[in-house]
Amino acid sequence: MRALLILVLSLFLATMVYAQTSRRDSASSYLERGNQWLKKGEVERAIEDFSLAVSSDPTLDQAYFNRGVARERKGDAEGALSDYNKALRLNARNLDAYLSRGILFTQRKEYEAALGDFEAASAINPRDPRAWINRGATNHMRRDFAAALQNYTQAVNLAPKDARAWAGRGGTRFFLGDLAGALADLQQALRLNPRLALAYNQRAEIWLQQSAPDKALADAEKAIQCDPTIAEVWATRGEAWFAKGKLERAVSDYDEALKLNPQFTQVWCNRGIVQLQLKQDAAAEQDFARCRELGSSLSPYVEQWLQAQRKKREAK
Numbered sequence: 001m002r003a004l005l006i007l008v009l010s011l012f013l014a015t016m017v018y019a020q021t022s023r024r025d026s027a028s029s030y031l032e033r034g035n036q037w038l039k040k041g042e043v044e045r046a047i048e049d050f051s052l053a054v055s056s057d058p059t060l061d062q063a064y065f066n067r068g069v070a071r072e073r074k075g076d077a078e079g080a081l082s083d084y085n086k087a088l089r090l091n092a093r094n095l096d097a098y099l100s101r102g103i104l105f106t107q108r109k110e111y112e113a114a115l116g117d118f119e120a121a122s123a124i125n126p127r128d129p130r131a132w133i134n135r136g137a138t139n140h141m142r143r144d145f146a147a148a149l150q151n152y153t154q155a156v157n158l159a160p161k162d163a164r165a166w167a168g169r170g171g172t173r174f175f176l177g178d179l180a181g182a183l184a185d186l187q188q189a190l191r192l193n194p195r196l197a198l199a200y201n202q203r204a205e206i207w208l209q210q211s212a213p214d215k216a217l218a219d220a221e222k223a224i225q226c227d228p229t230i231a232e233v234w235a236t237r238g239e240a241w242f243a244k245g246k247l248e249r250a251v252s253d254y255d256e257a258l259k260l261n262p263q264f265t266q267v268w269c270n271r272g273i274v275q276l277q278l279k280q281d282a283a284a285e286q287d288f289a290r291c292r293e294l295g296s297s298l299s300p301y302v303e304q305w306l307q308a309q310r311k312k313r314e315a316k
Contacts, residue, residue, distance in 0.1 A: 027057035031066065038070055046070045061090035065097045072104065080104060095124045095131075102134055111142045129159035136168050140175070148172045163193035171202045179206055197227035204236045213243035231261035238267070242274055250274050265294040269302075276305065285309055 034049030050067035053060055068083030084101040087094050102117030115138055121131040136151035152169035159165055170185030183206060189199040204219035220237035227233065238253035254271040257264055272287030288302055298306070 024057050024060075027053040027060050027063060030056060031060065031063050034063075034066060034070070038066070038073075043070050043074050047074070059090060061087040061094055061097070064090065065094060065100070068097070069100060072100070077104060077108070093124055095121050095128065098124070099130055099134060102138070106134070106138045106141065109141075111138055114138045127158055129155040129162055129165060132158065133162070133164055133168055136165075136172065140168070140172055145172050145176050149176065161192060163189040163196050163199070166192065167196055167199040167202065170199065174202060174206060179209070182206060195226045197223040197230055197233055200226065201230070201233045201236050204240065208236075208239055208243060211243075213240050216240040217244065229260065231257045231264055231267075234260065235264065235267050235270070238270065242270070247274050247278050251278070263294060265291055265296040268294065269296060269298065273302070276302075281309065 030049045030053035034046045034053065037043075037046035037049060047067055047070045050063050050070060053063035054067065057063070064083045064087040068080040068087065071077075071083060072080035081101065081104055084097050084104070087097040088101070091097075098117045098121040102114045102121070105111070105114035105117060115135060118131045118135040118138065121128065122135070125131070132151050132155035136148045136155060139145070139148035139151060149169065149172050152165055152172055155162065155165035156169060166185045166189035170182045170189060173179075173182035173185060183203065186199050186203045186206075189196055190203075193199070200219045200223035204216040204223065207213070207216035207219060217237065217240040220233060220240050223230070223233035224237060234253045234257035238250045238257065241247075241250040241253060251271060251274050254267050254274070257267045258271070261267075268287050268291040272284045272291060275281075275284035275287060285306065288298060288306060291298065
């Protein structure tokens with residue numbers, strides 16, 4: 001009886017081990033197939049396979065992380081955040097999950113949460129430049145330019161061939177008023193990556209500040225050629241056209257920027273000013289109203305014009 005009991009238990013344990021191994025193998029297969037779909041841009045199919053991987057092995061943190069990436073590409077920020085959270089509960093050393101969740105927090109303007117994730121990523125691997133670059137970007141967005149400069153400098157020291165680190169530091173130096181340092185960093189970024197749209201765009205902003213609209217226009221056009229999906233590059237070329245007195249072209253570029261980012265407050269204000277000069281009063285007033293709705297204050301000149309418009313309507 002004892003021998004029979006041992007045999008039964010052995011068979012039971014072997015069956016359990018086989019089932020667990022089988023589930024892990026299935027999960028790995030679904031995970032790999034999902035990765036292939038994601039590379040091909042088939043986001044929905046990737047999500048389906050990552051979900052099958054999770055069902056097969058609920059402890060597989062990488063499947064949750066990859067599904068989060070796919071959901072984020074689909075535009076499902078809440079679903080992505082939920083998956084990143086689950087991946088990190090299963091594996092508190094998943095560096096990529098901290099980075100991705102931190103970027104998502106930055107996009108949601110939850111800067112303190114973002115910085116916490118990037119610091120956690122740095123603790124896992126202090127020599128990974130991505131954490132320092134993202135810390136720099138987050139501090140820049142929260143207007144702590146001194147901290148951003150330190151973060152980007154650390155990234156440059158760790159990865160001197162990473163164009164993003166140089167471009168980020170160049171952008172921060174621009175906001176700190178160090179135009180010579182900014183130009184040097186941006187030129188180095190473009191030597192490393194001649195297709196880096198944001199570096200061209202930032203250099204165009206410097207040319208505008210230095211009253212060199214032709215140089216600004218050339219760089220803005222290069223930025224658009226490199227990546228026409230970034231709203232900022234269209235906005236900058238609009239500013240360059242405005243500086244050259246080409247008002248209709250400026251409006252056209254501002255239109256493109258607002259298609260890509262309808263929340264781009266400064267562009268609403270800028271387009272309103274151009275519409276004002278084109279004597280398109282109704283359109284200008286609508287743009288200024290939208291600018292206010294988004295929480296931006298208007299210049300005294302624009303406020304005076306709006307008051308004059310109201311008085312005209314009241315008089316009628």
